[in-house]
Amino acid sequence: MIGGSGVYDLALLEDTQRIEIASPFGAPSGPVTIGTIAGVRFAFLPRHGEGHRIPPEGVNYRANIDVLKRCGVTDLIAISAIGSLREEFAPGSFVAVDQFIDRTSGRDGSFFGEGLVAHVSLADPVCPRLSSLAADAAQAAGAKVHRGGCYLAMQGPQFSTRAESRMYRQWGVDVIGMTGMPEARLAREAELPYALLGMVTDYDSWRDGEHVEVDQVVQVMHANAALARRTVNELARLLPPERAGSPIDHALDNAIMTAPAKRDRALISRLDAIAGRLAL
Numbered sequence: 001m002i003g004g005s006g007v008y009d010l011a012l013l014e015d016t017q018r019i020e021i022a023s024p025f026g027a028p029s030g031p032v033t034i035g036t037i038a039g040v041r042f043a044f045l046p047r048h049g050e051g052h053r054i055p056p057e058g059v060n061y062r063a064n065i066d067v068l069k070r071c072g073v074t075d076l077i078a079i080s081a082i083g084s085l086r087e088e089f090a091p092g093s094f095v096a097v098d099q100f101i102d103r104t105s106g107r108d109g110s111f112f113g114e115g116l117v118a119h120v121s122l123a124d125p126v127c128p129r130l131s132s133l134a135a136d137a138a139q140a141a142g143a144k145v146h147r148g149g150c151y152l153a154m155q156g157p158q159f160s161t162r163a164e165s166r167m168y169r170q171w172g173v174d175v176i177g178m179t180g181m182p183e184a185r186l187a188r189e190a191e192l193p194y195a196l197l198g199m200v201t202d203y204d205s206w207r208d209g210e211h212v213e214v215d216q217v218v219q220v221m222h223a224n225a226a227l228a229r230r231t232v233n234e235l236a237r238l239l240p241p242e243r244a245g246s247p248i249d250h251a252l253d254n255a256i257m258t259a260p261a262k263r264d265r266a267l268i269s270r271l272d273a274i275a276g277r278l279a280l
């Protein structure tokens with residue numbers, strides 16, 4: 001699990017171990033905590049680091065996913081604070097996001113590049129099985145849950161202007177945040193089924209006379225902290241004892257374009273965790 005704003009630890013984890021893992025993609029947000037809940041092994045990483053040190057544009061998304069992959073993670077659930085662009089997605093409710101629009105810029109958005117070109121499909125960026133499990137867990141924990149929603153990833157760190165917020169509504173966007181991209185696209189390249197469970201903390205600035213302020217976000221986040229914790233607990237209980245395979249486990253099978261003789265050996269060795277399975 002990757003925890004977002006307000007979710008800096010998984011208090012329910014038992015038999016925990018904190019591990020500092022190095023990544024060829026640079027420094028991750030911090031050590032990974034590994035432990036169990038109801039017999040299920042979880043690895044947890046707070047996206048903004050302990051004490052919320054790292055801004056959304058400064059998160060090393062590649063290193064975070066790389067180190068989780070190195071821990072043996074098979075499925076990735078991200079928790080995020082989100083603003084709502086729809087009246088019926090009220091603050092306090094949860095949204096199991098199923099689509100993204102990426103308006104971020106200047107972030108490293110791929111593990112691949114010159115010397116090893118790859119194109120994975122991102123038509124359906126979220127794993128339906130994992131997303132539905134996350135939604136079931138939030139519902140069992142007592143949350144009001146919306147299944148499906150389009151998340152616009154903005155660059156931040158400032159919140160949107162009123163004109164942007166209203167334009168995003170016209171685009172059919174449901175919720176907004178600053179971190180879902182490039183996280184979701186990198187998870188797909190890493191062949192990790194990904195789900196994003198958003199906690200609505202505010203109505204973004206599209207309503208007359210209202211605008212989002214961080215104190216309001218923090219207030220709703222704190223009010224929701226216990227619910228988020230119960231959700232993780234329920235999730236551990238809902239996960240099937242045997243993990244079913246997913247087509248996302250093989251997302252890279254037909255993705256590599258670069259001819260074997262032209263491949264960059266240094267890049268291939270950096271990709272040992274992400275694409276080692278392919279024996280490039």
Ligand SMILES: CSC[C@H]1O[C@H](OP(=O)(O)O)[C@H](O)[C@@H]1O
Pocket residue numbers: 003004005006047048055056079080081082156177178179180214217218
């Ligand atoms: C604290 S409001 C803005 C901040 O919260 C969200 O973070 P995360 O997605 O990690 O929960 C949003 O994306 C911004 O980074």
Ligand SMILES: Nc1ncnc2[nH]cnc12
Pocket residue numbers: 081082083084154159160176177178201202203204205212217
């Ligand atoms: N309104 C908003 N815009 C961007 N990110 C957010 N995170 C929580 N609320 C947000």
